[in-house]
Amino acid sequence: MMSVFDDLMAFQRETEALAQISGRLGWDQETMMPRGAAEQRGEEMAALEGVLHARRTDLRLADWLDEAEPQDDEDAAQLRLIRRSYDRATKIPADLAQRLARVTSTAQGIWADARAADKVADFLPTLAEVIALKQQEAAALAQGGDLYDALMDDYEPGATAETTAAMFDRMRPRLVRLRAAVLEATAPPKLDHHFGENAQMRFARDLAARFGYDFTRGRLDLAVHPFSSGSGSDVRITTRVVETDPFNCFYSTIHEVGHACYELGIDPDYLLTPLGAGVSMGVHESQSRVYENQLGRSPAFTGWMFRQMIDRFGEFGVDSPEDFARIVNRVQPGFIRTEADEVHYNLHVMMRFDLERALIRGDLAVADLEAAWNDRFLADFGVAVDRPAHGMLQDVHWSVGLFGYFPTYTLGNVYAGCLHQALRRDLPDLDDQLSRGNLAPATGRLREKVQRHGGRYEPRDVIARATGAAPTEAPLLDYLDAKFGALYGL
Amino acid sequence: MMSVFDDLMAFQRETEALAQISGRLGWDQETMMPRGAAEQRGEEMAALEGVLHARRTDLRLADWLDEAEPQDDEDAAQLRLIRRSYDRATKIPADLAQRLARVTSTAQGIWADARAADKVADFLPTLAEVIALKQQEAAALAQGGDLYDALMDDYEPGATAETTAAMFDRMRPRLVRLRAAVLEATAPPKLDHHFGENAQMRFARDLAARFGYDFTRGRLDLAVHPFSSGSGSDVRITTRVVETDPFNCFYSTIHEVGHACYELGIDPDYLLTPLGAGVSMGVHESQSRVYENQLGRSPAFTGWMFRQMIDRFGEFGVDSPEDFARIVNRVQPGFIRTEADEVHYNLHVMMRFDLERALIRGDLAVADLEAAWNDRFLADFGVAVDRPAHGMLQDVHWSVGLFGYFPTYTLGNVYAGCLHQALRRDLPDLDDQLSRGNLAPATGRLREKVQRHGGRYEPRDVIARATGAAPTEAPLLDYLDAKFGALYGL
Numbered sequence: 010m011m012s013v014f015d016d017l018m019a020f021q022r023e024t025e026a027l028a029q030i031s032g033r034l035g036w037d038q039e040t041m042m043p044r045g046a047a048e049q050r051g052e053e054m055a056a057l058e059g060v061l062h063a064r065r066t067d068l069r070l071a072d073w074l075d076e077a078e079p080q081d082d083e084d085a086a087q088l089r090l091i092r093r094s095y096d097r098a099t100k101i102p103a104d105l106a107q108r109l110a111r112v113t114s115t116a117q118g119i120w121a122d123a124r125a126a127d128k129v130a131d132f133l134p135t136l137a138e139v140i141a142l143k144q145q146e147a148a149a150l151a152q153g154g155d156l157y158d159a160l161m162d163d164y165e166p167g168a169t170a171e172t173t174a175a176m177f178d179r180m181r182p183r184l185v186r187l188r189a190a191v192l193e194a195t196a197p198p199k200l201d202h203h204f205g206e207n208a209q210m211r212f213a214r215d216l217a218a219r220f221g222y223d224f225t226r227g228r229l230d231l232a233v234h235p236f237s238s239g240s241g242s243d244v245r246i247t248t249r250v251v252e253t254d255p256f257n258c259f260y261s262t263i264h265e266v267g268h269a270c271y272e273l274g275i276d277p278d279y280l281l282t283p284l285g286a287g288v289s290m291g292v293h294e295s296q297s298r299v300y301e302n303q304l305g306r307s308p309a310f311t312g313w314m315f316r317q318m319i320d321r322f323g324e325f326g327v328d329s330p331e332d333f334a335r336i337v338n339r340v341q342p343g344f345i346r347t348e349a350d351e352v353h354y355n356l357h358v359m360m361r362f363d364l365e366r367a368l369i370r371g372d373l374a375v376a377d378l379e380a381a382w383n384d385r386f387l388a389d390f391g392v393a394v395d396r397p398a399h400g401m402l403q404d405v406h407w408s409v410g411l412f413g414y415f416p417t418y419t420l421g422n423v424y425a426g427c428l429h430q431a432l433r434r435d436l437p438d439l440d441d442q443l444s445r446g447n448l449a450p451a452t453g454r455l456r457e458k459v460q461r462h463g464g465r466y467e468p469r470d471v472i473a474r475a476t477g478a479a480p481t482e483a484p485l486l487d488y489l490d491a492k493f494g495a496l497y498g499l
Numbered sequence: 500m501m502s503v504f505d506d507l508m509a510f511q512r513e514t515e516a517l518a519q520i521s522g523r524l525g526w527d528q529e530t531m532m533p534r535g536a537a538e539q540r541g542e543e544m545a546a547l548e549g550v551l552h553a554r555r556t557d558l559r560l561a562d563w564l565d566e567a568e569p570q571d572d573e574d575a576a577q578l579r580l581i582r583r584s585y586d587r588a589t590k591i592p593a594d595l596a597q598r599l600a601r602v603t604s605t606a607q608g609i610w611a612d613a614r615a616a617d618k619v620a621d622f623l624p625t626l627a628e629v630i631a632l633k634q635q636e637a638a639a640l641a642q643g644g645d646l647y648d649a650l651m652d653d654y655e656p657g658a659t660a661e662t663t664a665a666m667f668d669r670m671r672p673r674l675v676r677l678r679a680a681v682l683e684a685t686a687p688p689k690l691d692h693h694f695g696e697n698a699q700m701r702f703a704r705d706l707a708a709r710f711g712y713d714f715t716r717g718r719l720d721l722a723v724h725p726f727s728s729g730s731g732s733d734v735r736i737t738t739r740v741v742e743t744d745p746f747n748c749f750y751s752t753i754h755e756v757g758h759a760c761y762e763l764g765i766d767p768d769y770l771l772t773p774l775g776a777g778v779s780m781g782v783h784e785s786q787s788r789v790y791e792n793q794l795g796r797s798p799a800f801t802g803w804m805f806r807q808m809i810d811r812f813g814e815f816g817v818d819s820p821e822d823f824a825r826i827v828n829r830v831q832p833g834f835i836r837t838e839a840d841e842v843h844y845n846l847h848v849m850m851r852f853d854l855e856r857a858l859i860r861g862d863l864a865v866a867d868l869e870a871a872w873n874d875r876f877l878a879d880f881g882v883a884v885d886r887p888a889h890g891m892l893q894d895v896h897w898s899v900g901l902f903g904y905f906p907t908y909t910l911g912n913v914y915a916g917c918l919h920q921a922l923r924r925d926l927p928d929l930d931d932q933l934s935r936g937n938l939a940p941a942t943g944r945l946r947e948k949v950q951r952h953g954g955r956y957e958p959r960d961v962i963a964r965a966t967g968a969a970p971t972e973a974p975l976l977d978y979l980d981a982k983f984g985a986l987y988g989l
Contacts, residue, residue, distance in 0.1 A: 052516045
């Protein structure tokens with residue numbers, strides 16, 4: 010006989026399956042969809058969003074949640090996540106959810122066109138519409154509380170703008186100090202070579218496999234903005250190719266592999282259940298960043314990579330593994346967040362965090378955003394934005410309504426710092442393995458300690474369980490000081 | 500104020516949008532999906548099928564259909580199609596619909612593996628399951644009537660197995676006679692050249708555009724089995740490449756362009772409504788076949804194509820446009836339906852029709868299918884099937900539950916014969932245009948006479964309106980006798 014819990018989970022399983030479809034359409038939209046299909050796709054996404062919203066607010070859920078009896082802690086965790094989703098969903102009116110889905114779907118195409126044409130004005134009316142809808146959504150969720158917190162909670166349950174801002178305030182001085190010191194030191198040599206697209210993609214595929222990406226349950230394609238999409242047994246990633254800068258492709262790939270491995274590494278028993286997905290964007294980002302930076306950009310691993318690249322691309326004008334490590338870890342003020350080095354990256358995030366909080370609060374008008382962005386960028390990075398595609402049009406996030414998402418990138422870096430500290434403690438021969446291109450000990454341990462749990466534990470708890478201590482920013486900042494101190498002879 | 504009709508259409512519009520999503524997942528499954536995702540995809544498709552079935556059987560539809568007042572003939576046609584869909588859907592139990600979706604989704608992967616491994620036994624248990632479910636579906640639909648008619652009605656409303664069999668009986672003697680005469684005549688020279696994949700795909704793209712395919716609302720990819728997918732402003736096609744036989748790629752492409760242009764050519768006012776899709780598989784096939792054969796394989800057009808191919812591929816060992824036309828129109832017994840010439844093609848279809856009728860009636864056991872196929876093939880085509888991939892494993896149809904679909908291919912050829920007769924009458928300079936590679940007058944007329952109407956008229960009516968006469972098999976058979984008589988000097 011089916012218990013109430015079983016009925017609830019059977020219903021939930023179908024909802025999760027439909028949510029996977031929505032994700033797949035998102036992937037399609039950024040990789041495969043013909044441009045002329047954008048408007049129709051908006052209607053399709055809105056219809057599916059309507060179905061999902063109806064299911065997430067289905068009246069039976071309230072009864073099931075009242076009556077279901079968990080048999081163990083896992084059942085209890087499932088119920089907790091279903092209840093959280095139900096509480097959030099019932100606060101958002103169905104017509105608002107559908108309008109958001111429709112507007113953000115078409116906004117993405119408008120953003121891409123505006124970015125290609127470098128025309129901010131083409132994007133502003135749509136962005137204003139997205140923000141107005143997100144403000145309505147936040148107001149419905151916050152019920153008198155902070156609007157930004159309400160949005161952030163969707164990506165990082167338990168985090169608040171206030172504690173995040175406080176942590177950012179603690180981090181900023183050390184990052185600014187490190188940045189100043191590095192920029193005064195001798196810069197690494199310039200890379201001056203042409204790396205063919207096909208050869209880059211071949212190496213990207215090899216790197217993905219080496220970092221544990223399972224191509225029988227995923228695929229790697231090109232897209233404007235690298236991303237990972239899907240849960241369970243269909244987790245797809247994208248990258249991009251710049252022929253003069255192969256590290257853009259390689260490290261975007263490794264980054265997305267980190268995200269994908271998190272999803273692919275979850276206990277298969279959790280497939281198509283609330284536990285069957287990464288628990289938060291911050292924990293997700295911890296995986297992508299530890300793969301990309303603490304492992305992929307470690308001098309031990311770049312030594313292996315240097316030899317590989319000579320084999321694959323021929324001599325490309327870099328003389329030593331030491332210079333190669335410094336080039337891969339080059340620190341310089343740059344316009345693009347996703348291309349930023351580890352020292353600058355969190356400064357980009359802090360800027361987005363402040364701007365989007367102001368937008369959502371209504372303290373910053375959309376018409377003033379470009380000026381606000383450019384002023385802040387000049388102040389923080391010491392260079393003037395030269396074109397909108399390098400400024401406020403660079404990221405897809407706002408077009409698709411992802412407000413409250415940016416700070417999770419830095420939270421992810423903080424968690425990655427903690428996980429890396431634990432890896433170094435638990436795997437004394439880590440550098441030895443990395444120098445032979447062997448990622449398996451490290452990625453295997455992350456899978457065991459973090460990835461397999463999916464949504465089982467709350468974000469800070471999963472990091473604490475994996476490392477033995479509550480997460481703080483100190484390990485990340487210590488790691489950055491030590492690594493860049495050594496690379497730049499500080 | 501919204502009328503009942505408006506309410507109904509708003510609901511229907513969302514259903515159509517969700518059905519488009521289902522189609523897009525089908526496309527993804529055959530072009531992009533990683534193999535290891537098949538099982539999860541089965542659950543996703545089943546969940547979406549459950550949503551669609553619930554909407555198609557929604558109790559409000561019965562009331563709306565009773566009360567809606569059409570303002571004009573188009574409204575009436577919308578209501579007629581919604582009523583037909585509702586009547587069909589309410590006859591099929593929801594759990595049967597879901598099981599069919601789940602089984603056919605996984606069956607497709609099993610079929611593809613069995614075909615690649617040439618192992619019939621790997622496919623039979625799944626095929627038996629599909630057939631059992633289709634028999635249940637047919638019984639639910641037929642309510643005492645003929646099972647096969649009930650299935651066929653889904654693809655070609657108004658057609659029956661009996662009238663189809665009678666028409667096939669009238670066609671067969673003339674086809675067999677023509678076939679015998681051609682096979683006794685001198686065969687065209689062999690093509691012996693290697694045509695690179697990339698150059699083939701480039702020419703395929705140019706051909707697609709030339710035949711009117713709008714790449715801003717579609718895309719061309721590789722797949723095992725060429726197909727067209729989608730309606731409205733996102734209609735995607737696939738083709739395949741055989742490096743020794745470029746016509747496989749080129750004519751598969753032109754064929755699918757015919758299907759896609761039908762969907763893309765429909766009056767945009769019908770977008771995401773029941774009228775916004777091709778009215779039947781037979782009429783669909785009439786477009787793909789008239790593009791592929793009556794236009795694309797006409798000696799006038801192949802003269803242009805001959806010069807193009809020399810420009811693109813260099814000399815490839817064919818001396819004259821006359822030999823080229825004979826090569827493109829080579830008649831020979833072959834294993835593969837989709838590669839069959841115009842003389843043999845309908846004989847393939849007639850064989851499938853007889854076999855699948857017997858399977859559905861229960862007169863032929865799945866275990867005996869391979870022998871039945873091979874015996875019949877030897878009798879009809881004079882050659883023994885050499886491997887299952889060339890025999891009963893060649894087509895995707897049965898794995899995805901498409902029983903009753905095959906005869907619509909020959910109905911489509913018959914309609915194409917009628918449409919071609921009318922084109923020749925109405926466009927006296929057609930050959931002149933074709934010989935310059937100009938398809939626009941012909942495809943423009945097909946768009947105006949057939950495509951733009953979508954589901955507005957019943958299948959035989961749309962052909963009758965376009966040609967001025969009820970469709971019969973005579974124009975097709977006359978065209979085949981005349982064309983192959985001239986090419987082979989009969």
